[in-house]
Amino acid sequence: MMMAEMYGVALRQMKTTDGLSVEGLSEQQPVLLVFLRHFGCTFCREALRDLADRLPEIHGYGGKLVLVHMSDNATAEKYFEKYQLSGVSHVSDPGCRFYQAFGLTKGTARQLFGLHSWIRGFQAGVLDGHGVGTKQLGDGFQMPGVFVLQDGQVREKFIHKLAGDRPEYVSLLASCCNVE
Template sequence: MSFECHGQRCRVPAWMPRLLFFAGVYHVFFALGAMAWPHLCFDWAGIPRPNHPVLWRAAGMTSALFGIGFMIAARDPLRHWPLVLLGFAKATLVIVLLSASIFANELPARSLWLAFFDDIVWWFPLGAILWSTVQANLGRPPTHERPLTVPEASAAYRLSSGETIADASGKQTVALVFLRHFGCTFTRQILTQLTDLKAEADRHDARLVLVHMLQKGSEAHYLGDRSGVARIADPVCELYRAFGLGKGGFLELFGPRVWLRGAVAIFRGCGVGHLAGDGLQMPGAFLVRDSQVISSQPARSAADMPDLPRLFEGFGDDFGTLAANAR
């Protein structure tokens, strides 16, 4: 799900505020109905009436509070995500408890109608809004309204050795390997293969450079002095965007292929660490010469690893598009 962020405010699809406002109106009217006619829903679902109608009226008052919360959240869904989370948690809890009661034969199956309009129909859209919130908050807003071009980024970003990408790529081909966050098992797998990656780059008279999302110098905690590879710090993910690397979707980050390859990496001892960087950022690898992309490997999933032999053969699938943009 795509949306634009400017400063700290993101422009979301129109359906989000509309749905939250409608959910708020529904919950308020449901509360009014529950307080005025506490037995109506039970009679309609064919369930014995509760002994104490005041309990159902109290549930109605709670529903009204959720309704007010949804209408407040409709003003800015991503900013007021805690209100959306409360509604999502309430819907999840009701669905689970009601399903468990039906499974235990404590309630008839038709009692699910009690939760259908009040919880089930809202569960998926509320979950979608929360997922967009994760994307907006973990994915750092860009510092420019438009992405930098590759030549602009090459002139702006410096290697840990001091020269810009433009200077370095003017002397020899630069192999940029964009990492995911340092706690990712696939990033940890790349770090175990740095010697081989550097040797492959040296074989083609190229310079291997790692791009990460931490503040300059913070990567030393994960790399130490063992790599001998130049690095570029990109905490706002601006360089990533310049090379066309965006945020991953659900399948790109958590699809079957990612789980399978992740299990293999963990079995081989790569492990998993804490989140150190943008957990949604996609990785990739590129060859740059004279501030121009000459070969590319944008990852299709979080599990994709840099394949430098193939990259040097110039078979990057998106080479034509990226090279054109670089000009």
């Protein structure tokens, strides 16, 4: 099965906590679909802060943020509330089925625990105050990724090469969406 077909099948199956189809949402407006690492991860919490800080810009491009996580919805909503992302649409995927459908793999030792991750982890966790991961709330080996969806199609994507990569969320959205 080709990647575009796999995306299509997954998009039709993905439902937000509101019961809305992610594919349907992408037919109404561009969707910034962000697959997170587990909530115990420093980089996941950094991503939540980055997204909260950029939410006005995301909306300025007419985009809708949808988060995919590996936790139950109640746990996810506690984290989203903490990072001022209450009310953001999200999809619970504890079995990582959608992660796999979008080609997001399990990380290697280098991707997860290499020097870059240690340096970035110190920066994000200690210096920037996102804390050091103490408990794992999902698959600790699962790599994250970001996809911009429009009309049921993937228009842009960012596949993390390292756990500590920091995507330019707004730039991804801006590269395929016009400000209205």
